[in-house]
Amino acid sequence: MTTASSTDPVPNRIHARPVPRPGRWVAAVIVVVLAAMAVHGLVTNPKFRWDIFWLYLRDVTVIRGVGWTLILTFGSMVIGVVLAVILAIMRRSDNPVLRSVSWFYIWLFRGTPIYTQLVFWGLISVLYPTLSIGIPFGPEFVTFQTDVVITAFWAALLGLGLNEAAYLAEIVRAGLGSVDPGQEEAARALGMKESRILRRIVIPQAMRVIVPPTGNETISMLKTTSLVLAVPFTLDLTYATNAIGNRLFEPIPLLIVSAFWYLLITSIFMVGQSYLERYYGRGTGTERPRRTGPRRPRFGRQAAIKASGTAKDDPFLEVTP
């Protein structure tokens, strides 16, 4: 062994040989060969009809389908989130009627297939040909034709949103439950009212647990929108590409067109989600506090919540039944 350089602060630095790991090389080679075979098969097989794929990738009907799919995804998530917060708060209520109704809603909408629910919403105008606003069991003031008010689009949106609310309600409930009860107690001791405690103290801390799985649900919803043909709503991405594929007797390239778009949108969501998660799970609470300049309270705030350990870290806490 040569003498260590005089600047090395560790005079007896260890220069050992690593453990030989031939298995790693073998495994890597096998996996690379398999992957190359898969790519080769994809590119060289003429039955994939990449020419049709390229032709229809930017087809007007397909792009319009992407638009409708996005509208359905975000619209139903908005309905879902609003309803979920209401359901989760009902679930925590002292009122046994509200608690049971919330439990029943979640039981029903989580316990039946989304496909069944979508067909049901599609048939709502058969079940109830007219809808009225009036006094319950009493006189009616305004009456609508159901099939005029609840079009296929609204039936699809409602069906997806009402179903999603049941799942999100459990996520919100887990989030609210993850906040240290001492927080509520401290706020109560200060004389704050229950509604204020929820809004100012509990919900901001619960957001850390609620946001990541909600991002997950959004990605899941993007693909669930392909089921709206059950309503039937026929403008979304899957229906559009299937229709073209059937017309051309070329289902494969059109399936790949829709898969491409779903993947692209999911990838964009994933980037967004990773930013959200970094933002909500950020830091260790040791960064410098802000002193001057524009206020960016959210950043240190989330780090502080995390560091305090008053909210449990597990985003899937009690969510799965």
Add this chain to the structure above:
Amino acid sequence: MTPMVDVRAAHKMFGDLHVLRGVDLVVQPGEVCVVLGPSGSGKSTLLRCLNELEQLTGGSVRIDGELLGYREDEAGTLHRLHPSDIAKQRSRIGMVFQRFHLFPHMTALENVMEAQIQVLKRSKAQAKAKSVELLERVGLGDRMDHYPAQLSGGQQQRVAIARALAMDPELMLFDEPTSALDPELVGEVLAVMKDLAAGGMTMVVVTHEIGFAREVADHVVFMDEGVVVEEGPAAQVIDGPTQDRTRDFLAHVL
């Protein structure tokens, strides 16, 4: 003179567990009352009943002459108060917890401002001025923009004291305020409490700090198994206890 705290024959059951078994306690305005006792003696429960965080199973609590949690009609029937009225009663009683319970998503300043704005409806400017004054008083003038996680335990507890004081309480309750602190941080919190006592604040303190009790308390209560075993001036209870149980306890903690 109306006592600040007047507890009569307080009983508290948690299911089958009889935690308070007929406690009487009177604290005069401006008095510092220290409650001592082994863990499980019911002292924290008693304190939590003084601001309705727990409800008594039997007996009554009066704060400054006002019945806590209930309204009594001419016939002597009790009517439970609406939660917003109980919240109003609580807002006049400050409480400091063993585990601080600062709001982690707010800075020290925002923690102290929050209830002033939400409960007392003070303007932001008023609340801020009051908070700055209080945080300076507890020695944290240079830590106002820090989040709780960026503060030491002693600093957090001082913020918690400032947060309670911001409501201009007529009574302060301390539930083992130094038990969760590293030994070298206990002194800074006790110093703030001593300062508060010297300023004439009425305080009920549950603690194991016998030194603090001897130095600051006007009135020491020793509890065991849900009853008051012995009470009186600090010097009498701590240095010349008459009950065996008090002597045993003090021999263990001193």
